[in-house]
Amino acid sequence: MIYTLPYIKHLRAVSRLKLLQTAVTVVLVPPVYFFYVQGDVPFFLVSYTTGIALLAGAMLYTVSHFFRRVVGMMYLDPSQTTLKVSHLTFWGRRHDLYLPVSDVMTIGDTGDSAKETILKLKRYSSPQTLYFSTHYGRVVDQLGFEKVFGNLK
Template structure:
């Protein structure tokens, strides 16, 4: 008889490890060599984790609240436990959705094409996934042409002339990798 002993540690994959793997596979990708990285936000993986946790928390809340009410009706546990589960679930959802709203469309990396006519912007969408958009440099609104906002110490808005999409560029913790190429993207065009 053939027996196999499995360690219980093999089955101890927690949510954080799974999300880290997904985020690293998404944000660990290299850009093609035709684009040169100009700006990087090193904490984009942490923001992606918030968005992924938001999805899992919402699913757990939608499953947990009806289940707790059903178990309360069946007298498995008291109504105080049911109300505690409800309050914790809804509070957690509100917190994570608020953080997710504040951090959605955050730019992780900005690339400049070698011919200096296009820029590729990699940003975080509402689901915690990386999205890439290629923008013509003539369509980028320079920071000097944008009105001052109360959020400017935290992030600047990356806007386009021909689109309503707005992205957030963190100025406090973001790293400008190539200042000259950064100015090529965000300087005021004299056309």
């Protein structure tokens, strides 16, 4: 292991709670419409419930869009040629990417400064960008980290 983000467990919990919140609000919409048609609830409640369900869906999309790009852990194999990057999926599960070290851009190549709070993990072969933080995360193996991302100073 060369890097870990201790807060990834919190991000995972929030991601799963957003899924639960969205599911609950979507399940509540049909009964509210049914009761409105029956004349038991006012239109205000229908519009309020629909708005909350739409907001929950939009927030789920937004939150998962950012959480899927946060790196939780990075490992370097013993031969120092492959980087294993762990991040979250839409469902809040762990997903591992195996990248050749030669394909990973150094911090200088991404245009970031080592002093920035959030850094980009970019590859030469893909436009996909992941994010990690040496400020909130912890570099476990300094030499291995510098082998992949260059000097932090």
